[in-house]
Amino acid sequence: MTGASSNKVERVEMGELTCWRVHGAQGELLITQQGAQILEYREHGQQPLIWLSEQAALKAGQSVRGGVPVCWPWFGDLARNPQSVQAMHDGSVPASAHGLVRGIDWQLGDIREGDGEIVLSLSCPTDDLPGWPLAPELTFEIRLGEHLRLELINHNRSDRPQALSQALHTYFAIGDIHQVRVEGLDGCRYLEALENWQERRQQGDVSFSGETDRVYLDVPGKLHIEDPAWQRRIHIHASGSSSAVVWNPWIDKSQRLSQFADDAWQRMLCIETAKVADDVLQLAPGESHRLQVEYWSEPLHG
Numbered sequence: 557m558t559g560a561s562s563n564k565v566e567r568v569e570m571g572e573l574t575c576w577r578v579h580g581a582q583g584e585l586l587i588t589q590q591g592a593q594i595l596e597y598r599e600h601g602q603q604p605l606i607w608l609s610e611q612a613a614l615k616a617g618q619s620v621r622g623g624v625p626v627c628w629p630w631f632g633d634l635a636r637n638p639q640s641v642q643a644m645h646d647g648s649v650p651a652s653a654h655g656l657v658r659g660i661d662w663q664l665g666d667i668r669e670g671d672g673e674i675v676l677s678l679s680c681p682t683d684d685l686p687g688w689p690l691a692p693e694l695t696f697e698i699r700l701g702e703h704l705r706l707e708l709i710n711h712n713r714s715d716r717p718q719a720l721s722q723a724l725h726t727y728f729a730i731g732d733i734h735q736v737r738v739e740g741l742d743g744c745r746y747l748e749a750l751e752n753w754q755e756r757r758q759q760g761d762v763s764f765s766g767e768t769d770r771v772y773l774d775v776p777g778k779l780h781i782e783d784p785a786w787q788r789r790i791h792i793h794a795s796g797s798s799s800a801v802v803w804n805p806w807i808d809k810s811q812r813l814s815q816f817a818d819d820a821w822q823r824m825l826c827i828e829t830a831k832v833a834d835d836v837l838q839l840a841p842g843e844s845h846r847l848q849v850e851y852w853s854e855p856l857h858g
């Protein structure tokens with residue numbers, strides 16, 4: 557089925573961006589063509605699961621603050637990436653944070669419906685990315701069924717090995733950052749970005765009392781956000797990834813961020829399913845890789 561013929565997918569123009577609103581049996585999604593970025597997601601009758609800034613600017617060429625930006629073919633500062641990733645880049649071209657695909661239009665391909673699911677497939681034009689001459693094919697599949705399932709698919713059609721880093725930079729909506737705990741990272745190594753990327757080890761659940769910017773390694777497939785203020789637990793089930801970024805800007809950095817209210821740090825938390833640091837993606841000629849993550853929430857009891 558094509559986009560035009562689905563009555564569950566509605567094309568809407570918002571600011572300078574073309575978007576699609578997807579009406580699923582269990583929830584509603586808003587996606588923009590630019591960056592294939594999910595902007596909103598809410599399970600019916602619930603608070604939003606994904607946070608979108610109240611100050612979000614819907615402008616061409618500029619990543620929108622919130623939602624699920626796709627960071628690719630490098631995460632964060634390119635100079636902080638492993639040498640194998642940096643070597644793919646033409647150093648004479650400036651390298652912006654989080655890669656090259658947040659601000660460009662992707663192509664919506666198939667929309668498939670069936671078994672209570674709607675699946676949208678978007679592909680990124682990777683043939684002519686500035687400073688990145690040899691790029692894999694990149695597809696993003698967004699599956700709205702009982703849960704929201706996202707899949708980032710890389711395929712190396714060239715005859716040379718390729719290296720890259722990537723992340724689904726998801727901004728979760730939460731009731732109160734002071735009460736939130738992230739479960740599942742106990743015992744994991746992490747790189748502390750705020751202390752010159754020193755390696756540390758997590759003890760217990762992650763809670764928040766200041767700016768937090770960490771790359772977790774050896775991450776298990778199942779993480780949870782426990783959010784007492786909204787009495788819910790968010791499930792994050794990933795595969796094809798063993799690294800994750802945990803980020804909250806807290807008070808001072810919030811004032812320096814674009815499209816971000818001074819107090820918004822209390823209502824959002826990024827848990828980014830990633831392939832970064834010693835988990836970067838190495839693709840042999842002809843090889844494909846799928847990074848998958850599924851999100852849903854359940855009420856907290858007791």
Ligand SMILES: O=P(O)(O)OC[C@H]1O[C@@H](O)[C@H](O)[C@@H](O)[C@@H]1O
Pocket residue numbers: 619632653654725749769770801803813828
């Ligand atoms: O402002 P940007 O480019 O969207 O980045 C936001 C944040 O993204 C996070 O992934 C990084 O760990 C932070 O250091 C960064 O500030």
